[in-house]
Amino acid sequence: MSTWVVPGYTESLELGSGASGRVVSAVHGETGVPVAVKYLSDSLRTRPGFVHDFRAEARLLGGLRSLYVADLYEYVESPHGAAIVMELVDGVSLRTLLTRQGPLEPEAALAVLKGSLLGLADAHGVGVVHRDYKPENVLVGTDGSSKLVDFGIAVDAGTSAGVAGTPSYMAPEQWTGAPASSAADVYAATATFFECLTGHKPYSGDNLAELALRHVDAPVPADEVPAAVRELVRRGLAKEPRERPAQAEAFVRELEAVAGAAYGPEWEVRGRARLAALVALLALLLPSARSPRTTTDTARTVLSRQPRHDGMRSWLPGRPGMLVSAAAALLGILLTYGIQHASGAAAQQAAEALATTSAGSDAGPPSPTTSPTASPADGAPSPSPSLSPSAPASTGSADPGPAATVSPAQETTPGAATTAATPTTTPTTPSPAPAVKDVTVSAFRQSGPTTGTATIDVTTDGTGPVSLTVSWFTSNLGVQLGSQDGPSQTFARSGATRYTITVDHTFQNDGCYWAVQATTSPASANGGATQQILTRQCELR
Template sequence: MSVWAVPGYTESLELGSGASGRVVLAVHEESGVQVAVKYLSESLRTRQDFVHEFRAEARLLGGLESPYVAELYEYVESPDGAAIVMELVDGVSLRTLLARQGPLDPEAALVILKGSLLGLADAHRVDVVHRDYKPENVLVVPDGSSKLVDFGIAVDSGTSVGVAGTPSYMAPEQWTGAPASPAADVYAATATFFECLTGHKPYAGDNLAELALRHVDAPIPADEVPEAVRELVRRGLAKAPEERPTHAAAFVTELEAAAGTAYGQDWEERGRGRLAALVALLPLLLPSARSTPESTTDIARTVLSRPPGHGGAGSWLPGRPGMLVSAAAVLLGILLTYGAHHAPGTTPEEAGQALATTSAQPGVTAQGPTAPTASAHPSSSPTSTASPSVSPSDPESSATPGGGEPSASVTTTPSEETTSGGATSDPAPTSASPSPPSAPAVKDVTVSAFLQTGPSTATATVGVTTDGTGPVSITVSWFTSNAAGTLGTPDGSQTFQRSGATQYTLAVDHTFQNSGCYWAVQSTTTPASADGGASQQILTRQCELR
């Protein structure tokens, strides 16, 4: 069965894959430039909330130009798929570097922090908050410089979107769902800086509630880092956002002053040289060194960049017009999804050839904002594939318990599995068939990212895997108890009907009516899964504080 591919590119190997998407290495056929193409999973393509978030990522990247951030080349959407084409960074993730080489010396860690802050500063200047800064999303290239990637859950500054992020790097205010702010990115960058210096995260916990409490209340562990950078750690990890530098650019000024005083004016050159030496020890992990497809610990992450300098791609990158073009592509995508199939006199085959793209045409230099166009490209007939999966070895690469750090966000993105508030919407309607599909067998049910978000509120992520696309009913039930290991008293339930895919992810919120030190969530399905479903229990924040 064929899989939809972006026209105009030749794909060579897969860089990473996961339930929500995959990233492939490809070559732009006209210019010969290597790129990374991030595809939205086939199983999610029919769900408008996921498509909307995928478009939003492209829109944010289209308005962001920075030498410290992986750049958007184009966003492409057709009735058969959606993809983000980005520059390819020939580097390794900071997570891999720390796992293979251990803690960094202060100068190298400062270089990582400065480069990351400069990338965040460029985002903050256009009012974009990353919200998911962590070692997985920093790529270090052979010259010792770095790039910031994966804006999958980024939002405009001030946006209220609920709890989101990766728990070990989330600022205290992120745990309460406060509006997104640059100060939260500063906190995450400092937490990563701390990990670079010590080899471990600032705070640890046996569950999300415990981890949240430590981020909110535990003393800042500044004494564990060299004295010369302790004040930077104290400032960046301050509990109240107003006590941190309000923007990344301000923190860069403080960093440069502290580093120059402690390590001399050539600290950055030495630090970058040490990073380059560490990357040189891992040559086979660079994308340019891979000759055969392989999965990586970057689960459908935007590991998307190119070597420094525009090279041959300069004539076809959209640059600043990208944001305007991406916005127009959203409209084109809507027209393709809802209009092309029903245009008078248009056959399904002809509708399947329509393609919305955000990029300027290859070989044409953009000289200011240009109007996007919808062009026709020959394409294969619509196809469907099972969503890809991967068994990550990186301890940070999974968002589910037992597979790495759980995510506390509420939007599933093609990145480390992150989640966002509310249940996913129903799949887009499909055309009628002679007989309805039979109910599938439920292969797996999971409950993850169960998190207390307020005195009486919680959120959880439910995953269901089936062996067919027929209808399945998913029931999420809530319980309270004063004892560990028992579900306790029922506190309400929600039921969702799903069909049209083999994997479903729901982020579900609940307000508890009963009291109890323990909260539990259980997910069951109809047809029933072989193991009867899945459940998870947490000790609430108010009881832990006693």
């Protein structure tokens, strides 16, 4: 097992492990914010295909902002390892809830389905298909909310990526390797909903061939669920993709209509309250209950504005600046009770700090995965076996790797990880400044009427310190950068050779064209990168 630790973090507890890697809880040294770190295993790190998929997962998460998907904070890659740093959700997986508490009442099942469907809807909105929706990849928080995690085998809609997924939840077309579609995610979500209501999966088989045939040919077992939701199950488990809701957003609308008619306007409030009560019964499995706590005073620099309320949260662990090596030893071991979404004064306090490797929103620290939001109760986000043609079989109870795969012949139920790793910090001599080989703007999009999101990749030939400066511009001409919009943002990084940084910006000036410019110090060999987009309000029609 790799002993490499992402610079700037103190690990506190292993949440799960498998053939493709492990997921641990950790604390960001400069802010004390708890995170989940998903490491790619050493055996897969030497295989370019898996590293490519791991990077792709991080990049995908970096461009996805949703209250119902675990946030990506940062992706770090060095000669010694690769890791995704994500939001740590203080909750348990739906799998743990079903295993320990049994089937859910209809209102609770509808509430958990709605939350995770909204996460799918946000993914579908940017053209991403999850392909591995299942109880292991839905986390239920202490307030009864639910979040979707583990985008390890997600792809762009329409991509022909072969047969992949978890057999018990795969739509008929997934078994044939048809291009990825959001309708397949709707099918998997409905199969999970069915299991929430009945305590068992909609179809079973003694082997993969029999299971596949039942998904393709067997009647939808809608009679096993309460009458009020039978049509919802029939629609979601329809054999033909065209007979299902095409997008998760459409399925949410159908769900709300059915739930409101059957259980009244307060169904969701009661459902979430029931979920919160069930999670409370499993309190000892929460990250906040299992992680030791210490208190350490640290000096902070306020870099953020007021908390945002437009659905896009600032990446908590810090913004510009990640001077890691010596700082880790000086700051010591910062272990807190698991993560809680900061809001109001708490969000402001958490955002008061320096950065790491992926700026999340307004001022951003690490651009976080998995999806690495792992449920402490079952370990990694994807403990149940998934079928993927690109990865070896895994026998671990959890599989946080990029393709989230284990042997499809049987599915296992992960247990809670209970052994906390002993945190250590070792002072090191700062490395000399490396040469910056390349800077690219891999993605730039308009995320709202006045907000934009850019993802920037920096590649170096060493692990010494490097700084990235991001500047924003507006123009009405589109032939030049135009006028600078607000101050530039600078992010200091060290300890890796590749950084993916996602930065959000709220534009103050009018202009049909927005542009982002990225430069580094030391200067990159390609001189930096720029990208310009035509805003939606000025598109020619």
